[in-house]
Amino acid sequence: MKADNTLMLAVKAFPLRRTLNEWLTIDAAVLIYMAKAIIAALLALWISMKLNLPDPRTAIFTVFIVMQPQSGLVFSKSYYRVLGTIAGVGMSLIIMGMFAQDPIWFIALFALWIGLTTAAGFKYRNFQFYGFVLAGYTLCIVALPVIETPLEVFDIAVSRFSEVVVGIMSATIISDVIFPRRLLDSLITSERERFHNVLSTLRDPQSVFAVFDENNPAVSRFSSGVVGLDAVRINSNFESGSDRRERQHYAHLNHEYMNLSTTFHSLKSIVASIKEGQKMELLRALESLYQPIVSALRTPPEGVLNPEDLNELVSELLEAKKEVQERYERERIVFEGEDEFTSAAYLIIRLLHELHIHCATYLSLLKLRLSGTSSREFSRVVRFSTHTDNVLVALAALRGSGVLLLSMMFWIWTAWPYATLTITMAVVIGLLLGTLPSPIDGVKDFFKGSIFALMFAAIYDFYIIPAYTSDLLTLGLLLAPILGFVGWMTTRPKLPIFSFGFVFMFMSQCALDPFYKIEPTKFLESSLAALIGVIFGGVAYLLVNFWSCSLTQQRVAKILRRQIVGACEGVLNTERSALESTGRDLVQQFSTQGRLNMRSSRLVFEWLLATLEIGRSILAIRRSAQRYSDLHITRSLESIKRYFETPSESTQTVLLVSLKETISSLRGGDKPSEKIPLKHFETLITEFSLIRTILLNSTTFPLSKEDSCR
Amino acid sequence: MPLDITLFGVQMPTLLPIFVIATVVQILLDRIMSDGGLYNHVWHPGLFRTAVFVCLFTTPCLLIYR
Structure with a gap:
């Protein structure tokens, strides 16, 4: 205890305390993540080398694909990656077993499968999408390399699957054991921010009654993040110690926030039209109807942190509800028969009611986190339903199958043995980047990342690995810097696709076989094939993208x-x-x-x-x-x-x-x-x-x- | 117990089905433990969870390789 105190004093006396604090929250987190990525990747490499798996690259690649700063994301991505790999491996066994000799049927079923997985993926959100897409392109990874020797398909299927499992196990264990960062913790932070935003928006009558101002951040923010926070909540399902009741609270908070924001914006638009109509008397009546809400929220939101304050707020809101109802009964006589008054007053009452419920749920969540007992029990489950437009789905499926057929044609016409890599790459690009806001820019970034990675891969393949590695330990030591570099790149918000391209290309070209066997011609040809595949994928986005x-x-x-x-x-x-x-x-x-x-x-x-x-x-x-x-x-x-x-x-x-x-x-x-x-x-x-x-x-x-x- | 077993005509190491069963048991146990609030009393939930899985997986493995 005493040591703690002296440490605290020393920290407080430190002149650059804030700087230290900032370093701890921002830079140290990145360093820890880099360390975690290096450890997980090397663990995967070591296990696959020890188990004599033919392609340890797949394991390391899997580590980097599923690795995320928060462990909840890692679990959820891993889960869907395993499911997708199982489906893809199963399908490749079936297709190779039945149609390996028959090009037409083989290609037709291949295209059908890619189209189906893309369509199914588009119907789902988040990492479920990823699982489906993976089921699609696993078929390329497993079936195409052995197309000349179909009897080997079982071996390659088993080894690809084992490598993926090794990668996933390493990534999940490392991210859950070493300095875990829980997604639920970030969820409560964003939920608190959102709650404070609600309070500070509603306590200012101007935000309802003033003219719409695009620059007022509080107002425009009062609708954002509904879909995103729900995704975070779903992904936290797999985390250790994620409580079912807590997740239920988050689901309800999100749903209530949605209702609140709809009510708020509807009220705002009606008030705006009243303003346009210059009905000043009506406006004043509504403002006086809104007054109890303002006075109930008079404490600034920064003061509402612990359950006691919040409890007070909830009871004040209950009082305000009565007050508003009384004022409404009084005003109603004056504005008998005015539709605008009836609807605006109804919206104010509803806003208050929903705010009251929202505060009560938030209070219950705080209590649950502090003492383990919640004050609200939820009888019904709120579901976040999604809807996907079928035209979008059909377009995506068309693009997936189309890019496959295009690259298959390229393969057949050129009869180039490495063209299978082109097909794989084109399918990966055509499927995986489809949900980005602008896929074409994504393809460009991916291409740049690939070129960059090829330079590194060449240095490693032809200089560092043959010259300096003698065993697994030296290989690991030499690989560590580049793995850390990749880890750092994935934390940069501006480089997600660039780093994805980097990882993809580096891992497919780096000489990480159990026995060193790399030739310059093979390296050049396969890189060229992969880059052509990226271009094919980009072309698919250019062609099948007639959204205006x-x-x-x-x-x-x-x-x-x-x-x-x-x-x-x-x-x-x-x-x-x-x-x-x-x-x-x-x-x-x-x-x-x-x-x-x-x-x-x-x-x-x-x-x-x-x-x-x-x-x-x-x-x-x-x-x-x-x-x-x-x-x-x-x-x-x-x-x-x-x-x-x-x-x-x-x-x-x-x-x-x-x-x-x-x-x-x-x-x-x-x-x-x-x-x-x-x-x-x-x-x-x-x-x-x-x-x-x-x-x-x-x-x-x-x-x-x-x-x-x- | 034998080192290899045959499932649906495919020969595989016994470790594989054990791994799958251990994973399923682990997921169920994890649900029960997190809903029961056990993780609030554990210092490092992630480590604890991993340790539980290691116990679940290695106990039958030791029986095989004894």
């Missing part, structure tokens, strides 16, 4: 419209979380795949919000209409459906008229006297007003008049 901005917009609009139509006629128990996560995932995917510029991204985000809000309203209306049915309601729902199926000026007019009629007939009709039907009745009025307000305000969706793609 306006086409993307059209697709998104169509899919979003279909979601609303689905909400009108589909099953009633669709959950709001499913609607929200699907929409967000979809838009995220399109904005990375479909070349949207800043303006059209904003536009698409607005469409998304409108869809989410309208879809949710429709579901609520349909639920309430089961208790309180009315001819007008069915007719309105019908016209909403028709409008979103075939959007045109005329259907829009019909829709707006029918909505207006419904609302006025509901308002004019007699209210039910019992409590439950009254509640449904009021829900109906609010939701219809909300839909009408949104439709009146959003001039762009689904009838897009503005061309934002220029």
Whole structure:
């Protein structure tokens, strides 16, 4: 204890304490990661040499592929890598066993398999995608080298699989045992940041009532990270000591945050339209309705760190809820019949309600982490649903099979023995870089990395390894610097594809066989073949990539419209979380795949919000209409459906008229006297007003008049 | 126990099925231990987990190679 204190004092007295601290958090982490990568790679090399596996390069390559700073990512990537390798090895045994003598069937099934794995991969997210892609290109790695001697396929399949397993075991054990960095810890950090961001945005009434300001970071940030944080949560599943209850909390927090952000943005857009209409009185009433939220959040978010403060905040929010309800009852009489007031007030109440729940969940998470007992128990599981556009999937499959057929043709025409490497490389590029925002730039980076790696590989192959290595120990010592260098490159955020290309080429060309056997001609020919493969992959992205901005917009609009139509006629128990996560995932995917510029991204985000809000309203209306049915309601729902199926000026007019009629007939009709039907009745009025307000305000969706793609 | 066994007509070292079984058992044990909160009381969860796996895998191996 005493030694600790003196150490602490010494650290405090150190004049460059901050510098030291910074070094510890940023640079030391990179150094540790480099050390971990070197140790894991050398361990894999040592084990595969000891077990006499024919190709230890695959093991080291696997280490670098799955190695990540956080151990959760390593586990999850390894898991899918093993699954993908099993599928790919199995398929190569089948194809080689049945069609090795028959080129047409062989190539056809090969292309089918590549297309299938690409399509399946595109349907999934994160490392699941990687698993499928791996199942595709493992076929190239296993089947093509033995195409002349098909009887050896079993041996090569077994040894490739063993090497992959050795690499994975080394990487996972090293990253979990030596200075593990848990993904869950980074998850709580980002969750805290996000929570503070929510509080600081909402405590400032200006962020709701001021004009939209693109430079206000808090407002524009209030929607980001939903898809990304969910991926982090999924990947932390495999970590040691990841608690099921904790993960459940994260899932709920993410889902609640999604709801909060939708409500916030909808409220903001309605307020903006009220402002445009110069209805100052209405605006003042809404501001006074919002006032209790501001006063409940008066402590700055930096002061809300421990459970006690948060507990206080939650009870204050509960008070604010009552206060807002009272103010609403008072104001309602003044603004009787105003749709904008009804919908904006409803959104404020909903915002407060959701904020309250969000805070309670966050409090429960803090308690769980501190004492192991949570204050909230979740009865239902929220799922993060995803949606992938089938056109995107079909394009990716076409590209995968196409690049395979192209490189196969190259192989057949040239009859070059090394062209199998071209095929492998082209398939790897054509599959793996498909989810990048701009695959062509990725291919360029990969190419540069490969060239760079070839220089290093040549030095190692023809100078360092023959001149200085005599046994495994010296080989390991000589390899350590370059392995560390690769580890350093993978931590650079700007070089992911470059370093991937470097690893890929270096590992396929470095002379790491159990017995030294490298010839200059073989080295040159295989490098040339691989580089041609990279170019083929790039060509595939150039050819099969006819996404344009306006086409993307059209697709998104169509899919979003279909979601609303689905909400009108589909099953009633669709959950709001499913609607929200699907929409967000979809838009995220399109904005990375479909070349949207800043303006059209904003536009698409607005469409998304409108869809989410309208879809949710429709579901609520349909639920309430089961208790309180009315001819007008069915007719309105019908016209909403028709409008979103075939959007045109005329259907829009019909829709707006029918909505207006419904609302006025509901308002004019007699209210039910019992409590439950009254509640449904009021829900109906609010939701219809909300839909009408949104439709009146959003001039762009689904009838897009503005061309934002220029 | 024999050093090699034959599964579906493929001869393989007995270590391989043992490895697979040990992995499955390990995953189940890990789920139970993490949900039961055992890892909160362990100094180094990763090391502990690895050690458990080593025990699970090597005990049957010792039986074979004795």
